[in-house]
Amino acid sequence: MKHIQKAALSAGLLLALCSGCGAQQSASDKGAEKNSVNQEIKTSVDKMEDILTKLNESVKKQDRKGIQQKGKELNSYWLSFENKIRGDYPFEYTDIEKHLQPIYTEAQKDKPDTEKIKSESVSLTASLEELTGAEKSSKKASDQLKKAADDYKTYVKKQSDQLVKSAEAFTDAVKAGDIDKAKSLYPQARVYYERIEPIAESLGTLDPRIDARENDVEEGDKWTGFHKLEKALWKDNKITGEKETAAVLLKDVKELDGSIASLKLTPEQIVAGAMELLNEAGISKITGEEERYSRIDLTDLAANVEGSKAVYETVKSALVKDHSDVTEKLDTEFSEFEVLMSKYKTGDHSYTSYDKLSKDQIREISTKLTALSETMSKIADVL
Structure with missing residues (x-):
């Protein structure tokens, strides 16, 4: 009996040891698999960095054909392995896309912004290096969306800070009676406001005070804001009586900026705001x-x-x-829209005057906007 017990014990011990060997082997396999994945990512990153270097060599030589070719090659190579990155490394993936898409878009333009390509190349290189040492994400979609709301609030605050600065320069020119300078500064201030317009619209009467057109003002209310000064500058060609309007506009813009810190934003709200922006752009x-x-x-x-x-x-x-089907479609549509608009760009914040556009050109822009709006609506459906 003791011999049987001893034999059974020995067999059990052997089985346990074998199980341990199996466990060790499994852990070893996992380590090897991880190293294999990391090496594959590293190889792909090295290839992208090599293409990026050649792209910037073309930029330095002002080789338009080379810029376009290497821009396409960079994007095509990224598409060949992005599926292996997207699900496990979502933050690194989106960070790479944030810098790669502008490079690709600029490279396809007739007159690419080479300074933007160089700047985004530096950021893209840093993002690619981050990927080589990244760990697989365990964050849930809800955590990612919460971070999204926080990130967007940071974006809004940066735009609002720039709005204050540009509005101050613009209103100073109005107060000084310098029509030409005020006209040149007006578009820049408008850019920063229009990027965050849904935020202003959520803050009570600030949006109508800042952005109302003459026919938007209720009878008995006082017309203030950007468009009152726009009319004085371009139609009346007289701003001597607009110092108070300028002062009120700057005051309202500063109030908008001061209100952002206490904002509580949800992912649903910010996506709804984005859809609203696209709809307003495409309709009115x-x-x-x-x-x-x-x-x-x-x-x-x-x-x-x-x-x-x-x-x-x-x-x-x-x-x-x-x-990914929605995100890939949006990447394409945003890029195509930017390339289309580049045809009309005349400066940092200036475009062809609207009254110089043909009906076909307006229709083409409108069609692109409609497509963007429809695809953005799909994001709201899946949140």
Whole structure:
């Protein structure tokens, strides 16, 4: 009996030891698998960095054909292995996309912004290096969306800070009676406001005070804001009596900036705001009714789309794993819209005057906006 027990014990011990060997082997396999994945990522990153270097060599030589070719090659190579990154490394993935997409978009333009390509290349290289040492994400979509709301609030605050600065410069020119300077500064201030317009609209009477057009003002109410000064500058060509309007506008802009800290934003709210921006751009601003005196309607419209894209980029990490079809479509549509608008760009914040556009050109822009709006609505459906 003792011999049987001893034999059984020995067999049990052997089985346990074998099980341990199996466990050790399994852990070893996992380590090998991880190393294999990391090495595959490293190899892909090295290839992308090599293409990026050659792209910047083309930029340095001002080789338009080379810029376009290497821009396409960079994007194509990323597409060949992004599926292996998207689900396990959503934050690293979206960070890479945030810098790669502008590079690709600029490279396809007739007149690419080479300084932007160089700047985004530095950021893209840093993002690629982050990927090589990244751990697989265990964050839930809900955690990612909460971070998205926080990130968007940071974006809004940066835009608002710039709005205050640009509005101050603009209103100072108005107060000084310098019509030409005020006209040149007006579009820049409008850009920062239009990017975050839904936020202003959520803060009571601030939006109508800042952005109302003459026909928007209720009888008995006082007309203030950007468009009152726009009319004085471009239609009346007289701003000597607009010092108070300028002062009130700057006061309201500063109040908007001061209100942002206490804002509580949800992912649903910010996506709804992005859809609202696109809808407004596609329905009303494309008709030319927004900037009826200055005719800088394309400046406003482009800023609306930029603000919507900022929302999309913050929520993208929560969508890429299960809704990559939507994110890939939006990447394409935002890029195509930016390339289209580049045809009309005449400066940092200036575009072809709206009254110089043909009906076909307006229709083409409108079609792109409609497509963007429809695809953005799909994000709201899956949140």
